[in-house]
Amino acid sequence: MEYSSNDDFQDMSLTKFESMLKTNDVLFFDSSEFENIIHHYLENGKIALAKKAIKLGLQQHPTSINLSLFKIEIYILENKFDDANTLLDDLHNLEPNNEEIYIQKANVLSKQDMHQEAINALLIALDLSQAPDDDGDLYGLIGMEYLFLDQFENALIYFKKCLDVNLTDYSALHNVMYCFDFLDQNQEAIDFLNVYLDKNPYCEVAWHQLGRQYFAIKQYEKANASFDFAIISDDTFIGAYIEKGKVLEKLKKYTEAIENYKITLALDDPTSFALLRIGHCYEKLGEDDLAVQFFDRTVKEDPLLDKGWIAITKFYIKHQNYQKALYFINKAVNIDNDNVLYWKLYAQINQRLNFLEEAERGYKHALDLGNYELDTWLSRTDILINLGEYEASIFNLLQSLEFYPESAEIEYRLGGLYFKLLQTDKGHYHLKNGLRINADYDFIIEELFPCLLNKPMVKNIISTSKKSSN
Structure with missing residues (x-):
């Protein structure tokens, strides 16, 4: 649907329409005026006023397909898909070759997560299009539907078609790069951008994207040159200065990196x-x-x-x-x-400050929040041991065993703790487990439970295990 670009004309229509609403007078508008009024309200999120304009517009122009299509947009916004489909069927019977009907049909299908069906409807709209040079928006809609289906190769095809229609469609360019990124096709992206830049050499967006691709494959000098060209094309391009700063950091040119970052502070x-x-x-x-x-x-x-x-x-x-x-x-x-x-x-x-109770509280919070790294379990255990909280230490370690069932560091600690609590059978079991997994970790007993090394049973378990492993 086309809308008037005459701002003065649109302002006059809006003023006239809103004046009519206030006075309850019934004034006549032609259908194109209603279309511009409705479009304005939808663009600005004024849905209630858009609905009023649609209602009045259809009263004055009941056969207007475009006004009915706006009504369908409202149905879609309100998730009234059955109503939308019913009206679409009616419109299709009136104008079976109207591409806008298929576009709205695709919109309804997409909102219901029927993306392949939406693509099929958009392809019909494409076949019906009377202006192939203006099909960029249709290609973009098809590309987005393929994105919803995670079919990035197909999406890429259609976003590229958008750029064939309109070289400066930077939204399509970003979508092309998004597909390349998702597919991990850095070299393909670089090749595409170099061809694109031959046609549009002063496109700061493309230079910026080219720099990002070179950065991803660690070709920092080429990335740096690309960001330079982006800045030459637009010396207020903050993103290019930021990315150039990151490249200069990789090149260990920290003073130059600072200069680029500081430029962004001056620009915004x-x-x-x-x-x-x-x-x-x-x-x-x-x-x-x-x-x-x-x-x-x-x-x-x-x-x-x-x-x-x-x-x-x-x-x-x-x-x-x-x-x-x-x-x-x-x-x-x-x-x-x-x-x-x-x-x-x-x-x-x-x-580090030897505030052990606070340190233990910190590790416990980290565990409660899902940080199940082995060092977190072990650090908390060692603090609890230092605090004399042997039962709590054992409970902590038994929980950690669920995540690390073959950890010598856990087993040695459990062995030492059970011996400390005179539960010798359990101590024997876990100490032997620790020695079986890694005999070189027996220093844990010496560090955390030095008094146990004087116990004949503990000395015997360690020495017997080491002899058998040799």
Whole structure:
């Protein structure tokens, strides 16, 4: 459906229509005026006014196919698919060769997750099209339906057809690249973009995408050159400066990377990503004061960005300033209590500070949130052992066995704990298990349960096992 591009004409029609609604006067509009009015309301999300315009439009122009098609759009928005299909059938009987009817039919089918049927309807619309040079939108709709079906090769075919119709359809270009990315076809994407750029050499979007593809296959010099061309094509293209900064970091050109990130700060409001990367670059250059300054700006700019809190916390851990690290990780935990990474750092810092109860609480939180890494189970166990919480240690280890049934580190600890609690049968069983899995890990007994090495039974189990393995 075509809509008038005359803004003054449309404004006059809208003013006249809204005046009519206020006064209850009945004024005449031609069908194209109604179409423009309805289109305006739908574009601006004013569904109630669009429905009024459709109703009045059909009262004045009951045979208008286009106005009926707008009614179908409303039915689709309201999930009234049966009503939409009934009206579509009526319209099809009136105009069986109207491509818009098939497009709306496809829309109904797509909303009901019948994507192959939607494609079939769109292909009919394509056959009925009277203007092949304007079929880009149809190709795009077919491409999107193939995306819904995860048929990326077919989607790629149709998004490419969009670009054949309209070289500057950058939405289609992004979809083409999305398909290439999903298919892990970096070289094919590069070949496609080079051909595309021969036809459209000043397209900053294509240069940017080409740089991303070279970056993905670690051809950093070519990626850098591509981002340079993107910037030449549009020197306000923030994404190109960001990507160029990332490439320069890979090339260890940290000062140049900082310059590019800082350009983005001048072009627009600071982004937490750029601030964070600048901080990391200064850290690589050994300029710690500037690094921590930008990490601090990062968390102030975006308190929900976990990478910012992790960066500033790890900075202080690296410099063994555990009190300062604890200060920042406490702030992070207060903002997002369900972040596993925060709780792991919280536990590790408290452990370094010998705040064992707090460290144990941190590891427990991490486990409760689904962090089932072996080191989390073991770290919590070792703290519980230090706290004399032997029963809790055993319970923790038995839970970890469900995830790591053949872990020598777990078995040695269980063996030692059961001997500690004088449950010698269980101690014997788990210690032998540990020795069977990996005899070299017997140092765990010496480190965590040194007093057990004086017990004849424990010494005998270890020595017998080592002799038999030799």
